[in-house]
Amino acid sequence: METMQATIKKEISLEGIGLHTGSPSKLTFRPAPANTGIRFFRTDLPGHPMVPARLDFVVTTVRGTNLGLGEAKIHTVEHVLSACTGAGIDNIDVWVSAPEPPIMDGSALPFVKAILTAGIEHYPDAPKRWLHLPGEVLYQDGKAKYRAIPSDNFEIRATLIHEHPLMPEMSLTLELNREIYLREIAPARTFCFEHEVEFLKSQGLAQGGSLDNAIVIGKDRYHTNEGGLRFPDEFVRHKMLDLIGDLTLIGRPLFKMRVEAEYLGHAHNVAFAKLLREAAVKMRGKKSLEAH
Ligand SMILES: [Zn+2]
Incomplete structure (x- = not known):
């Protein structure tokens, strides 16, 4: 490393x-x-x-x-x-x-x-100033459940659960490094449900959204550009991509923990990142006390 x-x-x-x-x-x-x-x-x-x-x-x-x-x-x-x-x-x-x-x-x-x-x-x-966790960190809000434990590697297990016939439960576990990120995570595109599109546009969101930059999940089919899906489970990979992006806001390299997450979303990702930062700060405080 x-x-x-x-x-x-x-x-x-x-x-x-x-x-x-x-x-x-x-x-x-x-x-x-x-x-x-x-x-x-x-x-x-x-x-x-x-x-x-x-x-x-x-x-x-x-x-x-x-x-x-x-x-x-x-x-x-x-x-x-x-x-x-x-x-x-x-x-x-x-x-x-x-x-x-x-x-x-x-x-x-x-x-x-x-x-x-x-x-x-x-x-x-x-x-590098790694994010070191002192032990397990848990977060739960409604259906969303997150957990992190210290590890020698950066591992993520993400589980996507949607009540939609085209979105069976998807789980993926990866041990991440630059090559694996580039091959398995980076290409996964953002997605939304067809029934959300009009609402998003009416809220002034997704104004630049099109099949050039998103997958739209319809009632009975996926709408994509002519290339189709890049992975059969592209959706859970994209959720992992977003989680890595949001955890980056902690401001320290993440590569010393295992994260498990279900029902991922940006608000939960950010709330969980705050808990991780707090846990790591507490540990730094304790270490500096021990040094005296
Ligand atoms: Zn995204």
Whole structure:
């Protein structure tokens, strides 16, 4: 396992439209100094305000994870963040020219590919600051159930349960590293149910949504672009992708725990991430006391 913090070697850009706003958006990944974490910058606003990709800056979790600091907001950050963690990036500046990063094909693949094309650079003298859990962390809210335990590897077991004939219960367990993330998780696209589409659009959401960037689950069939599903269980893989993105908001590399989650959603992901952060902070406090 890599022990030093990483950024990218040079800047690289992607362009497209935002999923919910439908506005054109250009995203540029830029190398960043050690210990700065992941930071978004709104390049379309005066002074290019910065919004840290941290739990404290989550403003809403409606159909995506949305960050804000003062007037500056960045919507739907989860796929970009998931790509950064999946590629093993600790520090990166993300310049976005709109309120939302481009949705691209609805997956994290274009973002990971961009990061890998730019190249990964390890700092010679900045060790990774892992998230260490002291023990089991549990979260439950209604049907949603999450659990994390310390582990030498990063493992996730995600279970998707929907009451829909085309969505049987799906479970997937993966031990994640850069290659497995790239192959098994990054390509999984976002999805929604056909009956939600009109409602979402009427709420001003999904304005940029189409079969170019989402799978729509109809009454008796999936609506996709001509390529069809990328995996038979693409849906549970995408939920895993989102979870990795939301957990990235803890601000530390995640690769030392096993997570199990059922009935995943952004609000639960973020609430669970807060519990993990609290548990790890408590442990740091205890360690520093023991050192005296
Ligand atoms: Zn998603």
